[in-house]
Amino acid sequence: MLDWEKIFATRSSRMRASEIRELLKLLDRPDIISFAGGIPDPALFPNEEFQSVYSEIFSGPTVSAALQYSVSEGYLPLRRWLAGEMAKIGIAAEPENIFITSGSQQGLDYLGKLFLSPNDTALVTWPTYLGALQAFNAYEPKYDQLTPGGNRTPETYREAAAEAGGAVKFAYLSADFSNPTGETVDRAGREKLLDLASELDIAIIEDAAYQSLRYDGEAIPPILALELERNGGDIDKTRTIYCGSFSKTLAPGLRVGFMVGNAQVIRKLVLMKQAADLHSSTINQMAICLVAERGFDAQVGKIKAVYSRRRDCMLAALEKYMPEGVSWTKPEGGMFIWLTLPTGMDGAALLAKSLETAKVAFVPGKAFFADGSGANTLRMSFSCANDDMIEQGISRLGTLIRSETAG
Missing domain, CATH: 3.40.640.10 (Type I PLP-dependent aspartate aminotransferase-like (Major domain))
Structure with missing residues (x-):
């Protein structure tokens, strides 16, 4: 059998699967509330x-x-x-x-x-x-x-x-x-x-x-x-x-x-x-x-009206449900809110527990750091989540984080 690794270019060793692309598969699971994929809401496509x-x-x-x-x-x-x-x-x-x-x-x-x-x-x-x-x-x-x-x-x-x-x-x-x-x-x-x-x-x-x-x-x-x-x-x-x-x-x-x-x-x-x-x-x-x-302008206006409301809903839910020691950004636009967890907490480990118990998906932050730091961070997207999903998902995630910090 041909040893493919021997003939691959050296740069191929730097190719890694996208954690985000893998998490997108969770969008098909009806039991998961996903804040993971930074994708547009298809209901808003023209x-x-x-x-x-x-x-x-x-x-x-x-x-x-x-x-x-x-x-x-x-x-x-x-x-x-x-x-x-x-x-x-x-x-x-x-x-x-x-x-x-x-x-x-x-x-x-x-x-x-x-x-x-x-x-x-x-x-x-x-x-x-x-x-x-x-x-x-x-x-x-x-x-x-x-x-x-x-x-x-x-x-x-x-x-x-x-x-x-x-x-x-x-x-x-x-x-x-x-x-x-x-x-x-x-x-x-x-x-x-x-x-x-x-x-x-x-x-x-x-x-x-x-x-x-x-x-x-x-x-x-x-x-x-x-x-x-x-x-x-x-x-x-x-x-x-x-x-x-x-x-x-x-x-x-x-x-x-x-x-x-x-x-x-x-x-x-x-x-x-x-x-x-x-x-x-x-x-x-x-x-x-x-x-x-x-x-174009009318389409952008339609998107902005929906996403801005979802952003506001997520920010309000974070304020309501997140325990002390968790902080987050307050974006003026886009699709994302960035959470920083208490020092020592690991976003990837939290995701594994969240998928099993809270049934909430997000993207661990470490993948976004070129130096491999940022383990205690995570990315949340509000673009495809309605108000009820946001309220339920952030409530469940807040409860999980609180239990992790208490334990």
Whole structure:
């Protein structure tokens, strides 16, 4: 028998199953109240709108183009629509600055491939999005802790990267309602990150998957918009790559994401796309474009009304049922609340007991830390839970945590 492990590339050893993807299987168990999957509520998908536009595509003159090979950059009308949307948030971009991906996850994989050589350093927050760590891990990087708004000097990052055998290549973060914490980086923190990236001469990867889902508070300009303010509005002189997605607003199953940035970077990404899968699904891009053109703002408004109520319900339940010693974030948007348990408590062990007794699922926080810390944390998602599920689930979980701390 062939020993496959001997012929796998060394980077394959860094590939790990996603704890979140495994926990999603619990959504099919009717006895489990799940706060685990950070997925949109399917009841809010614009089903009728998609049914209408797919029918329109198949019955109209564009059907041949919809089913044919297409350009790697992405469907031009969609990129033009995105350019208009970017302008609304302070990002002046042309279609050549916009690149369509098969979900934003593919974009993260491409950026890891583009920037990281083995032992190079990626700066990420502690914790950070698990999918980003999975995407970058294949390219064998080292990680260092990014603290937006912190006081760590560029030289300490350079020295740590050199000691690890490479150089700092980029800083990755989700600045708005991040996955997993739900927290937002304030304007001062974004400005300090731009200063740090400039001194280190590195890229910034701005993961904006949740940027549209603000429920309250004042909107903060994206990092790319702030950088454009600094350089007079020339996107081809920027170092920030803005990564967006339609998965949280329109439909995740169509796998349509996008990146916005310097045309030199976009051209490199297009070459990767040509080598990987040629182009994202043409018909799905066309459908997304038509639905977005005809009702994106209304769809986002519908989602925000529902999710903001669920967030408020979960925050109220946490206040009501959680014992002393447990703290949590209070996000202004997104899909997540981050809990910190008493010191010494283990989120993974708590999950095992919770599934057996309380019948409540969540994601242990340790998986979101590049250094393996954060054992006493966990992520809760409110996007797919109604008021009754939230009330019951948080009550049961609070009782379990109280019994664990008392015992």
